[in-house]
Amino acid sequence: MNQKPRIREPKTLSWANITVNIELTERKFQSLFGIGLPEKETTKIILNKVTGIAKAQSLLAIIGSSGSGKTTLLNCLTNRNLGSLKAEGCILVNGENIGEDLYTISGYVQQDDIFNGALTVREHLWFNMSLKKCEHTIIGLPGIRKGISGGEKKRLAFAEKLLTKPPIMLCDEPTSGLDSSAACSVIEALRNMTNNGHTILTTIHQPSSEVFAMLDEILIMANGRVAFMGSRNDATKFFCGLNYQCPQNYNTSDFLMNTLAIIPGEEEESKAKILKICNSFEESIYFETIKSQIQKEVKSTIVIPVLEMQQLSKLTVHSKYQVSWWIQFQMCLWRSQIELMHGQLFHVKFMYLVVRSRFEIYSIQ
Numbered sequence: 145m146n147q148k149p150r151i152r153e154p155k156t157l158s159w160a161n162i163t164v165n166i167e168l169t170e171r172k173f174q175s176l177f178g179i180g181l182p183e184k185e186t187t188k189i190i191l192n193k194v195t196g197i198a199k200a201q202s203l204l205a206i207i208g209s210s211g212s213g214k215t216t217l218l219n220c221l222t223n224r225n226l227g228s229l230k231a232e233g234c235i236l237v238n239g240e241n242i243g244e245d246l247y248t249i250s251g252y253v254q255q256d257d258i259f260n261g262a263l264t265v266r267e268h269l270w271f272n273m274s275l276k277k278c279e280h281t282i283i284g285l286p287g288i289r290k291g292i293s294g295g296e297k298k299r300l301a302f303a304e305k306l307l308t309k310p311p312i313m314l315c316d317e318p319t320s321g322l323d324s325s326a327a328c329s330v331i332e333a334l335r336n337m338t339n340n341g342h343t344i345l346t347t348i349h350q351p352s353s354e355v356f357a358m359l360d361e362i363l364i365m366a367n368g369r370v371a372f373m374g375s376r377n378d379a380t381k382f383f384c385g386l387n388y389q390c391p392q393n394y395n396t397s398d399f400l401m402n403t404l405a406i407i408p409g410e411e412e413e414s415k416a417k418i419l420k421i422c423n424s425f426e427e428s429i430y431f432e433t434i435k436s437q438i439q440k441e442v443k444s445t446i447v448i449p450v451l452e453m454q455q456l457s458k459l460t461v462h463s464k465y466q467v468s469w470w471i472q473f474q475m476c477l478w479r480s481q482i483e484l485m486h487g488q489l490f491h492v493k494f495m496y497l498v499v500r501s502r503f504e505i506y507s508i509q
């Protein structure tokens with residue numbers, strides 16, 4: 145971890161008109177058994193023409209209330225976990241549509257990045273490569289075996305992804321479940337990564353005032369649309385211009401989240417308010433700036449809105465591992481052995497194997 149390899153070619157990630165839908169089937173009528181009744185197909189729009197840019201060697205924080213579409217946006221940008229969602233839009237790296245090659249240049253730390261709780265940190269990382277930090281501590285299993293802390297787990301997830309030195313890193317909710325100081329140290333770590341050439345996109349559900357003060361560029365999502373994108377100071381100016389002035393001594397991010405929240409019982413009014421704010425943003429100078437930044441990146445003379453729509457969900461998913469199946473098999477075998485050795489019931493399992501083997505030998509004789 146002391147070594148800080150620089151990324152040789154920093155990358156700017158930009159996206160335009162990302163739209164995601166899902167077809168839902170609803171029964172028209174309710175019945176006791178629900179059989180043979182006509183069904184109604186409805187389309188739910190999850191992301192609606194989302195456009196933005198994460199500049200090379202910078203940290204972009206995507207904030208928004210629960211269900212606003214943050215994770216879906218990251219999934220689209222990495223073409224992962226889309227399942228039955230229909231996604232379209234345009235994704236560019238340094239102004240070029242690189243399609244499936246995005247896998248090779250990006251790392252995605254997901255919200256529930258899964259660790260094998262029975263391994264030590266060293267073994268876990270050696271599974272990918274090797275690393276030194278807290279190397280002999282067991283990672284742990286929540287409620288079963290105490291291991292490294294939540295903050296350390298999050299940093300380990302980054303460290304694992306960083307081993308392959310991806311120029312673009314996407315992190316989903318890296319600060320969730322952490323106290324304010326641990327959350328700040330995670331954001332500080334992400335900012336440091338930008339100094340080494342990484343371009344970082346991270347979602348943050350509801351940043352504390354300390355975390356919010358550390359963010360330079362923010363993208364605020366609301367009900368599947370972009371409510372604002374730009375600097376923190378410009379966000380305050382934009383919302384003030386719409387008569388949403390944050391009271392003094394109030395956390396700005398809380399104020400913005402409350403302004404854009406869908407309040408239970410007032411769904412229609414809340415959605416109408418969000419619609420107005422998002423439309424105002426699309427007509428603002430801030431959105432013009434974003435569009436011209438993307439346009440500057442584009443290598444051709446084609447203007448963004450007429451760039452060919454890329455059917456994201458049709459891309460084939462490549463194996464994320466860059467080694468042959470034989471190496472993968474050996475590594476999995478090694479991991480299973482270690483798991484067995486570290487497992488709490490190792491002695492029981494071992495005795496069972498010995499007894500069973502002896503029993504089988506006797507029965508053959």
Ligand SMILES: Nc1ncnc2c1ncn2[C@@H]1O[C@H](COP(=O)(O)OP(=O)(O)OP(=O)(O)O)[C@@H](O)[C@H]1O
Pocket residue numbers: 166190208209210211212213214215216217227228229349
């Ligand atoms: N596969 C799916 N099928 C149906 N609805 C979906 C699907 N994926 C996402 N959604 C809906 O899309 C909306 C956005 O979800 P998403 O997970 O992107 O929100 P989020 O902003 O990341 O929320 P959180 O902060 O709670 O993680 C939610 O209303 C969610 O229920």
